[in-house]
Structure formats: structure tokens, C-alpha cells
Amino acid sequence: MLGSSSVLVNNQESLHSEWFAGRIIDWQQQYGRCGLPWQGADAYRIWLSEIMLQQTRVATVIPYYLRFVDRFPAIPVLAAESEEMVLAYWSGLGYYSRARNLHSASRIIMQQHNGEFPHQFKDILALPGIGRSTAAAISAFAFHERCAILDGNVKRLLARYYAIDGYPGEQKIEAMLWEKAEALLPEKNVAIYTQGMMDLGATICTRSKPECCRCPVQAGCVAHRNGCVALLPTPRLRKKLPERKTTFLLLRNGSDILLEKHTGRVIWGGLWCPPQLDIQIPGDIESVRVYCRQFFNVEVINVLALPKFLHTFTHFKLHIFPLLIDVAVEDTLKAQETGMAWMGLDDAQCAAIPSPVRKLLQEIQKNCWES
DNA sequence: TAGCCGTGGCC
DNA sequence: TGGCCAAGGCT
Missing domain, CATH: 3.90.79.10 (Nucleoside Triphosphate Pyrophosphohydrolase)
Structure with missing residues (x-):
């Protein structure tokens, strides 16, 4: 009994994942953001864009990105430059450890990977400044590997879709969200799907005033069904800043x-x-x-x-x-x-x-x- | 593991 | 105006 019902549940979950991913991929191809300067670029540029985009909006990043790749067009150029010069081109973008790690990683790539950006997820993850989500994004976009991301957009989207209550920064909540992100990942078209999740979060499933009526997965969204979209994801409790x-x-x-x-x-x-x-x-x-x-x-x-x-x-x-x-x-x-x-x-x-x-x-x- | 690490746009 | 938080990671 238990065995057969478990199989049934698995089949349903699998069918649902297929439906979800299909909706995301179709939506992405019709309405997703295209023409961003790093889309379809080489692994180095995709890496750079992912680092610059950490906690930073696309519109802010674009001018910095263009100046940066113009000055440091490839990994060997970046590795040969001083940290000081790299920081000068990062000046104003904030979170300067990102730039120090980027520079440090470029030298590791020269020494350990012959100057070529590594293809293996574990090698990418081992580079300084690259965590699980960023490594997955690079793997998906640059090498079409089947890896799930969990950035701010995806956290917000999944917290609503499954009506997961609790601050997503909390370890327990984040673990649940990773589980959902992995389970929904399609077998094919992972790059388009990943970009779709990001774009849907950035343009439709926004923090304030989400446009649920234009959402391709509205039919399956638990928060929408329950009328609690505006309450999710649960905001962090913040102390007054010193x-x-x-x-x-x-x-x-x-x-x-x-x-x-x-x-x-x-x-x-x-x-x-x-x-x-x-x-x-x-x-x-x-x-x-x-x-x-x-x-x-x-x-x-x-x-x-x-x-x-x-x-x-x-x-x-x-x-x-x-x-x-x-x-x-x-x-x-x-x-x-x-x-x-x-x-x-x-x-x-x-x-x-x-x-x-x-x-x-x-x-x-x-x-x-x-x- | 919670605090540390920037900046700017939005409402 | 000020609180909120973005394509997070490190220690």
C-alpha cells in the first residue's frame, strides 16, 4: 500500500515539475529579458556578471560591467593586473571583497586551470567568492549543466509558490527552498529555465506589487490561491541600525x-x-x-x-x-x-x-x- | 552562525 | 523622509 501510494505521489510530483518547467521555459522565450550584455557570452563574462549582480541590480551593474570587460577582456589580463587596478574599476559598486575575490580567483585559474575557467561544478564552487547558487548559475549559463540556483528572485518565487512561511535566510527555510528548487529542475533547457526563474522573479513576482495576472505558473501558486502573496516571503526581523x-x-x-x-x-x-x-x-x-x-x-x-x-x-x-x-x-x-x-x-x-x-x-x- | 561586507532605487 | 532590500558569500 505504502509503496504504491508513494509511487503515485512521485509520479504526480514529476508531472507537476514537468508542467512548471514547461511554463517557465515558454514564458522566458516569449517575455524574458534578452539583450543583456553578458547573455551568451563566454564563461569569464558570465562569471563576472554573476559576481557583480550579487546583491546588486541589473541597471546598476551594466555600466560597470561594460567598463570592466573593456579594460580586462580575459582572465589572463585580469590575473596580470594589480588588485589596486581591479578595485579602481570596481569603485562605487560596493562589496569590495567581491572584487578582491574575483582577482584572487583569476590567479588561481591561471595556476590550477591553465587560464581556462573550470567546467566542473566542484571546481567552480571552490573558487573564492563563488557559493552554491553562483556556481550553479555559471554552470547552467556557461556550460548548460543541470544545476539549481537559489538567488533572491527564486527564493521569493518559491516561497510564494509553495506558501513557505518563515524568513528565507533562516537555515531551515532555506533548506526547504533548495529542495523545491532541485525538485523543479527540468532535464533539458536548464539555461533557459534558470534565466526564466530569475526574470520571472525580477519582473513579475516582484517584492511589491507582483503581477500575478501575468504569471505563467499562477494556476499552481499556493500563495495566490490562499490570498497571501503580499505576506510572502516573510521579511527578516531587523534591529534598528547602530x-x-x-x-x-x-x-x-x-x-x-x-x-x-x-x-x-x-x-x-x-x-x-x-x-x-x-x-x-x-x-x-x-x-x-x-x-x-x-x-x-x-x-x-x-x-x-x-x-x-x-x-x-x-x-x-x-x-x-x-x-x-x-x-x-x-x-x-x-x-x-x-x-x-x-x-x-x-x-x-x-x-x-x-x-x-x-x-x-x-x-x-x-x-x-x-x- | 549570526554578523560582516556597499550602494542606490523604490515606495 | 527612512526603511527595505537587490542575480550572496565569508568567517
Whole structure:
């Protein structure tokens, strides 16, 4: 009894998977996104696009992607370049460990795979910066391997389709979603199916205002049947973000700015930033004069407090108090002894700098505040 | 394993 | 305005 009913269930599940995948594939071919610059490209470009697209929207990625492949058109070129240069082309995109891992992985590929992007799922997964879902996406798109992905789009889609309650970041919930993703995977056309799942999530089964009436799998969607689409997926409970303060010391010598390189796995790791104090300091010239003489060995000519602003990270808010400090420096090369460098404003804006620093440098250049 | 790691667009 | 969160991975 048990055996035959189990076979029946398996048959039903298999038939359902076939129906589901067929609907997704048909929909993708008719309505899916096409013409994205990495679609149909080589494994290197597909890899790059998948990394850039982690936690980042397509529209944001496209200009970065185009500039990046223009400058680093193949893996050997990327591997031969410095991390600094790679970060400069990543500057503004955020999550800079992605760029450091990408660069590191390119050198591993040169050493361990003769410069050719690996074809085996386990080899792809072993590269830094590539987890289970990204490895599956590359395998499916570049090599047409039968691997299931589970990115944000697919999580949202499946959480609704099966009305799975609970935050998808939770391990138990995520395990259930992986199970569903694997079970639905078709035998053929995995690349089209995978792109279809992503595109359906991105354009129809959106976080807010999903267009269920245009969804190809609406007939099987449990959340739609139960009228709880808007409640799923369960949002994460978020604590209030802690707030921190920092003073940016924008030391200016003529048209040069003093920057220091953040090292290690810290916020903005590998990027150039103005020296910071993790408190708000008085902007009066005497306080700043004493501080700058002591720590930077420079004579302060003038101090101007620029407007404060807020920069929000994933896990804290940063109130930035910028001080534009005009100084006199005799030997600009001496800064190198302490891991700092004087850079011209134009050069600095081409360097690896985080977004708020770029914003400030542009402001300084535009307004030409006088000494 | 939960916290860490950016940025910008949306409502 | 501010909270939310995107084609996640690492430790």
C-alpha cells in the first residue's frame, strides 16, 4: 500500500515539475529579458556578471560591467593586473571583497586551470567568492549543466509558490527552498529555465506589487490561491541600525589630497580614503592645527567644515563630518612612510575610492573652495 | 552562525 | 523622509 501510494505521489510530483518547467521555459522565450550584455557570452563574462549582480541590480551593474570587460577582456589580463587596478574599476559598486575575490580567483585559474575557467561544478564552487547558487548559475549559463540556483528572485518565487512561511535566510527555510528548487529542475533547457526563474522573479513576482495576472505558473501558486502573496516571503526581523560618527580629514595641499589605503578585511578594504577619526571633532582651526601638526607633520593654513551627511551601510549608519583642511607640505613623498599618499584631485577620482569619498572630491573640485 | 561586507532605487 | 532590500558569500 505504502509503496504504491508513494509511487503515485512521485509520479504526480514529476508531472507537476514537468508542467512548471514547461511554463517557465515558454514564458522566458516569449517575455524574458534578452539583450543583456553578458547573455551568451563566454564563461569569464558570465562569471563576472554573476559576481557583480550579487546583491546588486541589473541597471546598476551594466555600466560597470561594460567598463570592466573593456579594460580586462580575459582572465589572463585580469590575473596580470594589480588588485589596486581591479578595485579602481570596481569603485562605487560596493562589496569590495567581491572584487578582491574575483582577482584572487583569476590567479588561481591561471595556476590550477591553465587560464581556462573550470567546467566542473566542484571546481567552480571552490573558487573564492563563488557559493552554491553562483556556481550553479555559471554552470547552467556557461556550460548548460543541470544545476539549481537559489538567488533572491527564486527564493521569493518559491516561497510564494509553495506558501513557505518563515524568513528565507533562516537555515531551515532555506533548506526547504533548495529542495523545491532541485525538485523543479527540468532535464533539458536548464539555461533557459534558470534565466526564466530569475526574470520571472525580477519582473513579475516582484517584492511589491507582483503581477500575478501575468504569471505563467499562477494556476499552481499556493500563495495566490490562499490570498497571501503580499505576506510572502516573510521579511527578516531587523534591529534598528547602530549609528556611528566619523570625521573625514580632507587635507589639501594645493590641488593634492591626502589619502590612506584601508588594509585587511575591513569596511572599504583595499580602498583609498581620507584619514578618519571615529568621533566628531571640533572644527575650530586651533584644535585641528594641533592635531594635524602632531599626526601629519603639516602646518594648517585654513579649516572649512563642509556639510555633514549620512552614509548607510548594511549594518550601521555613518554620520560623516568632513573638514577641508588647507595645509602646507614641504615633502609630499614623506607620506608614503605611513601608508598614505598625496594624490591630485583628478588622479584620486580615477583611483579605488568608496562612493562617499568620490562625492566629496567632486564637490571640492566643483566648488573650488579657496584656501 | 549570526554578523560582516556597499550602494542606490523604490515606495 | 527612512526603511527595505537587490542575480550572496565569508568567517
